Amino acid sequence: MENLLPKARQIEFHPLKLAKKQELTKTTFALEFEIPLNLSSQYHFEAGQYVTLQFLSDGNLVQKDFSMTSAPHEGKITLGIKISSEESFANSLFNNLEVGDDVQVSEPRGRFTLISKPHEFRTIVGFAGGIGITPILSHFKNILHTEPRTRLFLFYGNKNKRQVAFKNELDELVNQYPDRLEIHYFYSQEKLGNGLFEGRLNAKKVALIINQILQLDDTDEESTIWDAVDEVLICGKGEMIKSIANACYKHGIPKKNIHFELFEEFNEDIFPIEKEFPLMENIEVDFKLFNKEYKTTLNNNKMRLLQQLLIQKFPVPYSCKSGICGSCECILEEGEVELLENEYLTEKEEASGKILACMSVVLSKNIKVNFDLI
Template identity: 75%
Template structure:
């Protein structure tokens, strides 16, 4: 995913050798990097995480985030990357670097992860759109390797059949693990002779999937496959995530078991806001950002903290505005906020005073926060 941060937070970068480069479709490609022995500990990662690549394009230096398709047990670090448009910096990344070249790569990060449970019987489903397959592919390879009792179902949406990234690898995994990995492809811009497999992955499609694909559970005659779902992984564009997450929730999956990763800027809430807040006006705000102290006044609290600071042109880091990425994480030093539902912070972090500015409704006349996390 391309990083939308106005300024990259401090990260540890290392030069890694490009070991493999492969064009997957007309606008997607993969890169594989060698991890030298002296950097193995720094590049230890969990399935579902990502790294930042630092590279030049058209005279500027870019910091872009890309999810790993490799699983932790695999030797090298592999990424899936999309060229969004003709002038995209990722096009230069593909054409300017050759096998044997060195690229600056950050140490792994991200919280789109799952706790491994190799001794349990689990059912995990994944929804992916386009290049959103990357972290889910990492998860599924890792689960198939470490969890012999876990069943996996993948519902993968793309525009056309010739535009499916990693299809060969996915099909090979499905062939190797026929009894517990099932994949279904959906196409939004191509007729494939089956109306069920045509169209976007959305809330209506979830209902059809439940009723047509996840009914009979051979291991439990009294329940359906959908009843047995333990975790849901969703990765793609914001509207897709919102639609699918709410559909899964309305069909009985607890929010804590629905995990998502966003691949573009998204300004809406994933789940509807269910609470009204008292009006606050003329709110004094102090904050520390990139070693600078700022003071400003918010007219009221109708909008959340991040959105108001961005309107006032402060370079607050963000990527999603939806409580997913954690880019706007900060520490609440004074004042009160209501922290809405988010996919990023743990309960322990919330108790320690950490908040996400994008999901914070200000509830005090004075507020002080620190974005310079240590």
């Protein structure tokens, strides 16, 4: 989870002491922060959430989001971070932070979460690409700790074996829970002699996984493991998420049980839009953002509200553009929009008038929205 743009909602930061810095691979590392007793309530979190680090980089104050790998019962915040280039914010963190330093860390947030069901028999499948393992690792550690009847299957893709982040920790989990956790690794740039595990995780791989790995179920001889899947977790790049999510849906998993977290900007819909909308032209838009009032006109409603405001150079906060991160959440005060399927807003929030600008198709000649959520 990453976001470099300012957000309309206030983020609360506190200084946390860096307790550990560990290089995982040549391009990934982990940071572990202590949670002091006086801040324990502020840093209570759910598996799958993220925090924002605020850090001075090249004279500029930068904020960036990172998913936690730690589970709530561990009593600490651990982040997995990828270095994309020598000029990146992540590389600056790795080179300049030392154990014992105080770092401005936001209070946890995010909605890549699951409802805990400790008394049920569940089957949960995870798909991770690269550093996308971070929130899924948090989920799996939490579920193994709190749900004794749940079994987990992880399919983890990387370029090669040398780039597998958190391999030791994953191996320890398999050794600790051999009857409940199964992990399979896939490599896009390494030959293994087995075509199933060579190449990227995508829709074709999902079909092979279903047919060759998630086959006969020892707990029910008349069905397969895939038939028993209750929830699917996906985290990685947009194309991977789109391909796998649609494959899972086509193979019988309801959309409401397919959860995903995006680690980069992605300008496409995860699931195809199956509805046509009436054309509206010359749409008047009033909106409040960072305590300023704005007015503009949209030529038509062929594009979503967020995309049109960004084209006009308004500083609207966003990260994914795909209804996942919630950065563009706002309140519809006047007018009508069609809110497309999204992974962020609850039914209660939608009923209260909240929308995501990135997933909103305008259906009236005038609308008024407020991005300044309290």
